[in-house]
Amino acid sequence: MNAAGRASAVIIGASGGIGRALEAALVEEGAFEVVHGFARSRTGALHIDLLDEMSIAAAAAHVAKGPAPTLVMVATGLLHSGEYGPEKALCDLDADWLAQLYAVNAIGPALVAKHFLPIMPKTGRVVFAALSARVGSISDNRSGGWHGYRASKAALNMLVRTLAIEERRRNDRAIVVTLHPGTVDTALSRPFQGNVQAGRLFNADRAALQLLDVVxxxxxxxxxxxFDFQGEEVPF
Structure with a gap:
């Protein structure tokens, strides 16, 4: 990554598999003066909880002290939790689980954008990216199932599209996107890796580098x- 002058990078979800790898890769590259890694499991100034907007605002205030962030990546996501997982059929729909998926996969990243986009520079190239998924593409949905995860990621894609239009009015060189990392060997995908094609299951370090290359x-x-991990646009 190239970062002109004094700048910082922000990783939201830095305790997860991809987030941790993104943070480590950015630190190792040394292109940014500061790399902020926020996570729910971290304490003090680096704590953030996507279900708590006050913690998001506090994280943004911490970063706003400088140097200004030119890269913000939201590396969070929810696919399964406890007794809940991807629905196989309509009869599996559950209102509470749907609400959780939307809260983490769509509303949380949107609130991160609400508080972090305004502290990014008004001029020059800046990137705000949130991890989405190919299954969030409406036009690419040919198999059905996974109702809540698909719908929450589709909602994220629409929110980011709308945010991008607004952000372009503030900075015409701003880039606001969603990214599909592929299937990565993390706790999120582990129960569902059985049908992954050979060579298409990435470790977190490789996935992070691929995403940073795309960015x-x-x-x-x-x-x-x-965009997917190869830099190819995925139609909505």
Missing amino acids: EGLKAIDSGKL
């Missing part, structure tokens, strides 16, 4: 879109 190649015209 590096993005241009302002790409804002508001969803």
Whole structure:
């Protein structure tokens, strides 16, 4: 990653598999003066909880002390928890589980954008990226199932598209996107890796580097879109 002058990078969800790898890769590259890694499991200034907007605001206030962030990546997501998991059929729909999925996968990243986009520079190239998923593409849905996860990621894609339009008015070089990391060997995907094609299950370190390469190649015209780990646009 190239960062001009004094700048910082922000990783939201830095205790997860991909988030931790993103934070480590950015620190190792040394392109940013400061790399902030926020997570629910961290304490003090680095604590954040996507279900608690006050903690998101506090994290943004901490970063706003400088240097200004030119890269913010939201590496969070919810697919299964306890007795709940991806629905296989309509009869599996549960209101509480749907609400949880939307809260973590769509509302949380949107609130991060609410508090972090305003503290990013008004001029020059900046990137705000949130992890989405190919299954959140409506046009690519040919198998059904996974109702809540698909719908919450589709909602995230729409929120990011809308945020990108608004952010372009503030900074015409801003890039606001969602990213599909592929299937990564983390706790989120582990119960569902059985049907992954050979060579398509990535370790977190590789996934992080692939995502950072994609981010590096993005241009302002790409804002508001969803890209996969190869840099290919995924249609909504």
